[in-house]
Amino acid sequence: MSAAATVLRALHTSPRPLNASEVARASGLHRGTAYNILRTLQAESLVSFDGTTRTYAVSLNILELAHGALRRSGMLDIARPLIQAVADAHRVSVYLSKVLGPLAMLLLDWVGGLRPDPHVAVGRPHPSPAGASGVILTAFGESCETELETRFYQVKWYQQPSFAEFLARVKEARIDGFAVDRGNMYRDATLVSVPVLSSTWELLLILTAAGHPRDLDGDAVAALSHSLQSAAARLSDNLPLLRLG
Known part of the structure; x- marks a missing residue:
């Protein structure tokens, strides 16, 4: 087996x-x-x-097994309506990722029409630490800075920030509770990510919204981050009902 x-x-x-x-x-x-x-x-x-x-x-027949796993996990009944509501309200795509380790994430589900990465697919690991989700993973996870820096330079960015700038974003994310990537990871895409934490403040999931820069100015990003944080709070409250293993 x-x-x-x-x-x-x-x-x-x-x-x-x-x-x-x-x-x-x-x-x-x-x-x-x-x-x-x-x-x-x-x-x-x-x-x-x-x-x-x-x-x-x-x-493709394996999708039958995947759908069953998603249904039993509670993702389709609990998580999907929450991320769909954010996507509809702000006209963005929303991605739900599971944290696998200090520098590893797995895409569980996504809704919306924008795919900054044409290779993104449910069940595929994310490049990390990268984009807004990488900032959140670093800010609320447990990673070694030496390994973090090595992995940081292995990521294929559209416009790579300096490592010092990345760490500054991590510090801001710990204070603000969200992270924003404006075209660094993907061309013509703004990414906003928030953490989903357990009752013991363990980082379990990450929500990321992707939209066009012209649609996400300062006020729009503020409203979107608030909606994502509200959805993350609802997910945190429902973690006992989700099967993430």
């Missing part, structure tokens, strides 16, 4: 379909083992096979 999960993760994180040898290398398995697992997953319609290129990819 663990080997099959490793194979699925290797296919999921790859930007392109992989052949059996590539899957074996990515998952650290013997080629024969990887091939047998791929054939089993293909038979269960969880993996698709292209006979022309002889490559494998995660099948």
Whole structure:
């Protein structure tokens, strides 16, 4: 079971379909083992096979499992209405991410029409620390500054701020309770992020809104950040009802 999960993760994180040898290398398995697992997953319609290129990819049928997991987690019933309300009220896209570690996030859900990153997809990890969400992750999470700086320079920014400027934004976010990125991470996109904290102030989730700069001036950002913080507070209150594991 663990080997099959490793194979699925290797296919999921790859930007392109992989052949059996590539899957074996990515998952650290013997080629024969990887091939047998791929054939089993293909038979269960969880993996698709292209006979022309002889490559494998995660099948869309896996969305059936993902939808069930989202439904049981409470995301569709509790979180989705909250982020949809913010998206509709401010004409932005809203992203909900789960914090996996000091410098790791996973996209759980998103609503709206703006996708600053064309490769963004539910279930994919975020580049971090990056953008407004990276500021929040650093401000309210637990990261080592040395590792933070190393990872900071590995992120592909549109216009990278200096590390000192990034740390200044982190300090401001701890005071203000939200962070703003104006075109540093993505071209022609303003990002606003807020933390979702547990009752013990542990950072569990991050809400991020993305909009066009022309629509998000100072007053608009203030109103949007307030709406995001209200939604985050509602999520914090409902954390006992969410299954985030």
